Amino acid sequence: MGRLLVRCCPLVWLTLMAFAEAQSLQLAGDRWPPYVDTTLPGDGLATAIVRSALSRAGYSTEFSQVPWARAVRGVAEGRYDVLVTVWYNEERNGFGQHSSGYLTNRILFWRKQGSAIEFNRDLSALKDYPIAVSRGYAYSPAFVSAKNLLKVPVRNFAMAAEMLVVGRVALALEDERVGRQVLSQSPRPMQDQVEPLDTPLAEPDLRILVSLKRPDHDAIIRGFDKAIASMRADGTLQALLGQRPARPAPAP
Template identity: 50%
Template sequence: MSLLLLPCGAGAEHLRLVADTWPPFTDQRLPGNGVATELVTTALSRAGYTSEYREVPWERAIQGLQRADYDVLVNAWHSDERAEFGHFSEPYLINRIRVVQRKGDDIIFTQLADLYPYRIAVLRGYAYSKAFNADKNLHRVGVSSFESAAYMLQRGRVSLALEDEYVARFQFSHQLKGIADQLEFLPMPLSENGLHILIRLTHGNHAEIARRFDAAIAAMRADGSYAAIMQRHGL
């Protein structure tokens, strides 16, 4: 678990941030605790907030936000279920979800129905897309990490796996380097999901935090500081 304190003006409101480990976006071992964490903490600092950042497993992060142990979830895709206990910012980053197969399997994917015959490794609790999550004909196999999914795929226990393209490429060059040449992306992405911060609804200023965060991200895009952070992380 990591802790990051950002200096700000005296009397500034302090926010408790949380995320799971999801490199290159959120990871205490990376510069700035990952590119998403750096974007969020920078924007919140510019919006006038101080913050501390903690990293816990995904389910603990969600439960902690619901229990008010934390104020802001750094890395949330939109879902109706999450909107019941959290307030979403505008998306500050786009995740392109790719379908991964064993190299040479030649699976054709142009619509969800094409995936019905296959076992698909999915991360538990992740909101890939409304259509994917709602389709009862898909054969999903819940896993705890993309690393697990990739090894299941390589060993033939599933036919497909899903992950954000940046995450998959990061892992193919690090912990999955030994099997990366055996796996490949299908040409068409499953979806593009906006990445948001999610502020607990029980926080009295949740809407104001989102408004000020969105304005800070817009200013960072305009002045080049957003692009500079992305570039520092190789994205």
């Protein structure tokens, strides 16, 4: 009996180690404050939400902040299990599985304070206005395909805001939270001189992408989606967004 236990222990240990490894996920994302940023609490808003949901689903996580191209390639190759911030993209279905949306991005036009420019979902009405767009940013398909718009490529929204203030462009495009984050760290005059328009260009859902190299990718997605639904129901998601405190869990 003693010999049997000794022989069984290594097998049990290896089984437990394999299970622990299966329950651990390597997360990746590129710097995109306030959503992903290792200098912010929880490594950013999106990272904190994703970690919380995956923890609720029974997974431990480790996060790596890497450039976007490296993060995408790493998920495709299986070096990372989860990309924490993606919009739905059919091409990525070849190497990853998308979750349902866990957050909504409001992509807004921004203008100089006092400008009379408005946006009522008619892109053709903006054809005479130079619009600052960040290089490599995926805006709405309608905007990307519009050939009659004056799109001015810029490095980032901070640069776009400066150009708005001095009149080099009439509009800029940026996610609402990102724009407010950038302006909050800008000199006070700029904060007071740049404002968003009310009507969004687009409101894509933010999702995670799980590598198809994970044999349990479907289970991870199902667990994540279920956890996000429960976080919405009990107020945890709203609390992470700073909207209201979470309700205490009901007594067993």
